[in-house]
Amino acid sequence: MTNYLIEEWSETHPSWGEFAACLEMVAPEQAPFVFGDYCRAYPAYLLVALRLNEVVGFLRFAVQPIGPEANCPVLCLDGVPLTEAKIHAFAVREDARRQGLGTALQKQAIIRAKELGCYQLASYSSYGRDANYHIKLSLGFAAQPESHGENKQGVYFVMPLQNKIS
Numbered sequence: 001m002t003n004y005l006i007e008e009w010s011e012t013h014p015s016w017g018e019f020a021a022c023l024e025m026v027a028p029e030q031a032p033f034v035f036g037d038y039c040r041a042y043p044a045y046l047l048v049a050l051r052l053n054e055v056v057g058f059l060r061f062a063v064q065p066i067g068p069e070a071n072c073p074v075l076c077l078d079g080v081p082l083t084e085a086k087i088h089a090f091a092v093r094e095d096a097r098r099q100g101l102g103t104a105l106q107k108q109a110i111i112r113a114k115e116l117g118c119y120q121l122a123s124y125s126s127y128g129r130d131a132n133y134h135i136k137l138s139l140g141f142a143a144q145p146e147s148h149g150e151n152k153q154g155v156y157f158v159m160p161l162q163n164k165i166s
């Protein structure tokens with residue numbers, strides 16, 4: 001991780017365009033989850049991984065109530081609605097992979113989601129994304145495999161953030 005830096009950028013950050021370019025280059029299939037209307041409903045947060053001031057990785061999540069995305073009522077605890085940080089985009093440029101950046105981005109997302117009062121950090125990933133699965137399982141995310149139709153299989157990963165059991 002020498003010479004790497006993780007920063008949080010708002011959409012008004014002067015280099016936002018560099019993130020957008022990296023997203024389009026590394027993971028264009030994730031772009032609709034960043035720029036589409038679907039993602040505008042809730043506040044979103046962007047973490048970027050920088051190498052010599054160049055964006056080489058990113059993780060973007062939104063803070064949303066738990067439930068409505070699955071067409072269910074909002075989950076509450078003691079009458080208080082619960083929120084989750086839902087990851088919408090996560091990738092590292094190929095030439096910067098296997099150096100711990102993806103793990104560092106996930107760890108920073110856990111820290112930020114806790115600070116934002118989220119009950120959990122959640123993401124969905126289709127099968128075949130072995131490095132992503134390795135990171136999530138190594139960090140201790142719970143895993144819920146799901147299939148949608150015949151060919152779409154994936155796993156919901158969830159990290160509880162307010163575990164009171166010691």
Ligand SMILES: CC(C)(COP(=O)(O)OP(=O)(O)OC[C@H]1O[C@@H](n2cnc3c(N)ncnc32)[C@H](O)[C@@H]1OP(=O)(O)O)[C@@H](O)C(=O)NCCC(=O)NCCS
Pocket residue numbers: 027089090091092093096097098099100101102103104124125126129130131132134135138
């Ligand atoms: C997932 C991704 C962000 C990981 O980035 P990264 O910077 O390489 O991540 P790290 O270096 O922190 O960790 C990668 C881990 O996966 C492991 N790994 C890599 N390829 C693997 C594979 N094919 N099978 C199993 N494990 C693998 C590495 O050994 C490493 O684990 P270790 O630290 O215990 O050795 C990157 O691979 C990527 O951008 N993939 C394409 C986009 C993607 O799949 N995004 C996921 C959201 S859908």
